Amino acid sequence: MNKIEKVVRKLINFYGKDEAFPECSYLYGQKSVGKSLCIEKFLKEAKDYLQTVIIYADEIYTKNILFEIIINKFNEHVLCEENSYESYAKIDCMEDFLNELSALSSDKSYLIIIEKAEKMRDMDLNILQIFMKLQEFTGLNISCLFVSHLAFEKFGVEDMLKIYVPDYNKNDITEIFMTKYEDIHERIRVKIEDSNINDNMTQLEAFESMNEEFFKNYLNLFLNVFYKACRDLKELTFLLEKCYSSYYSPVLSGEIKANDVTNLWRHVSKHLKTSLNTIYMRVENDATNEFKNNENAEDGFEIEKKQSSIKSFAQTLELPFYAKYLLIASFLASHNDAKSDKKLFMKNHGKERRRRQQTKLSDKMNVQFGPKSFSIDRLLAIFYAILDEKVGLTCNLLSQISTLVDLNFLTYVSGENNIMEGTARLQSTIGLDFAINIGKLVGFNVKQYLVDFH
Template sequence: MNKINKVVDKLINLYGNNEPFPNCCYLYGQKSVGKSMCIENFLENASNYIESVIIYANECYSNKILFENIINKFNNHELNEANQFESFAKIDTMEDFLNQISMLDVSKSYIIVIEKAEKLRDMDINIIATFSKLQEFTGLNISCILVSHIAYEKMSGDEIIEIHVPDYSKNDITDILLNRYEEVHEEIIKNIKKSNMKNEEIDKQLEAVTTMNEEFYKNYLSVFLNVFYKACRDLKELSFLCDKCYPSYYNPVLTGEIKSTDVTNLWRNVTKTLKMALNTIYMRVGNLSAIELKSTEENDENTFEIHQRTNTIKTFAQMLELPFYAKYLLIASFLASHNDAKSDKKLFMKNHGKERKRKQPPKVSEKMNVQFGPKSFTIDRLLAIFYAILDEKVGLTCNLLSQISTLVDLNFLTFVSGESNLMEGTARLQSTLGLDFVINIGKIVGFNVKQYLTDFH
């Protein structure tokens, strides 16, 4: 892909053959945007003149494990029964590690790639500074590439070369998911053949599958991404949801209810499923299939499924272990995402100067803002709503801001822009939660969410 190639070209320009390497490089971007793919492509292109190791910091719970993993890989040392699972060298301190690195062949060039580099913050305070100055300590042409989803300002104040991996565009995601067309349709054919239907029905459905060509799948992806692209940019999550919702799109074609070329009716048929899936994005509640998701909205005969799903969401909300203020931040983010900013004064300020209008009946479901996906909001607006709905007075502390970062890491919030400007207040975020889930969070802390949604006024 063009985006990946551009990042790889930047890395090749930085780490040229027979050239001195930079001390350290920081590769960052949102989760699932291809950072690891960039690294793999780069190292493959440079394998003839660079010796490299890739370490995952989240697998190293101590400095010792991290250091020994690096030395083991550089020396092609594998832990097994023959060596009694002993490392190549015993390393207890940073000095031991630097001594071992210094023993590498001085005529070669080396790169240490540390994935999940944000985990280094949980280790010794000097570890990031050491990895960013390995050349000075060892005299080798060696560099470290730190890979993370957070901005470097959250890691260290030292100057470093930063390379940003941008989010996938809608066209990028379409192309990636479209590459799975053959795999997806082979699975459909396999499931049809394994079914308990009569042979005539199986033959009929297999014939219908032949009309579900690549253009058919591309039309589905267009409908799917129109709903989910604003709320989620995580490729893994989109891929999961895409597979879950696809049966609701193609089942009417298999049964002969809708022709594969009737894009309008196919879109109308799958809309309810997509909206329901949007309400449980990131949670994978009960791992419901697309058919189950669709059935919960159809008619009174499905009250058991509705009750089951409601109980599942309620249980998940009750089991979610978050600080008290974090739960209010979740509620505030949902309100900010699904209310217009101009309605904040009316909803959250006492004695706002206007006569309170008589309560109107709730809006029809299809016209509700909560069904149209989340809108972005600023940190300032989030905190303003948070303080308005919280009964007690709380000062703005680093702990409060760190809880916002935690909610982002848990995928309950997602950045739209300005990830590196969280402390400045200029970042824009979106809530990824569904109405049912937030209502249950509200019940836990004793807060009526519907009372503060314009859809219910």
């Protein structure tokens, strides 16, 4: 039984047929881990006995709209031309809403699902509390299922039943991506057939050797590079197809056999690592432009174009002043060994840290091996070391770390949503060029504080 099935089983245990529902429950987990898929599968199994309405709280700008959507759905009232697009009942306040709910049939069971439930914290103070106690106010077998990526403690309410949707593990992601094999390869086949090149028949013959085992080998290599840095399924899907063309291109050209995994890895590794440095940013570079050009044909113009794109993105990014320093500090923490912090950041090593040795850099720099995890304490220590002014440790400062996580510039490795407690471990997801350009905005030389350049 996979994790989706386990979560669906829990939902059915809470909201089973002829069962008394809990007053409310909370479904939570990181973004893009399958929360909506769990709900979709659960509703398919419960459709015969359960009346449901799904609310997207980020689309609700007045409480009256929230109330009317629920009442319309439970009364099977559809807005149309025949009813002049009028709601089932005019609802001006919470009392009207509760009266309309109480008038529903007591022989049925009702479930209100609120996606992006964290937005309800911005509504009137009593709305969240009342939605948690609808059974008490209406006498119905009714419940609210709140869905969010935030930890329950962020809601500041009393305890409720909680269902955690864990991150996808490697096997889950591999299983999901293997279902895309047919679609991806059909697009490749059509592209080869539509091409005007003379040897497309030869390429079609080579294409036949790109079987499911070939695709699975690619997935293993792909996830070995990206899994620690990114668990976002949408982002991984985007990168998967962008990098795949670089993996299979030498097979189509006849340079490498489809079963020669070692040489295929050597061919694709630098493209995967380049993509890792610009993950989440969606900027054009040699790892994310469908690899239309030969990897050896990247000239000075292409390099300048890539750097210009990153620079433009960095300059237009609107972040608070301290958040930019936190972003730089997170990059340094991810790409420097902890044992080098004393040499790079302590005041009594000031002369040494400002002296860049003009030596030839190693081909295997730390920034090329992907980010390493770091603790909140280490992040803040580097932040204070590189910041010239003195600033106190406040909730506002810690909340800016959470903002960087929400913007996907940082990602959790462990201790999700425990930033305030200081137990979380994070990774930086930005690349060197982006960090350098952010540094220029605040007058900070990033390379000067990277161990690769010492």
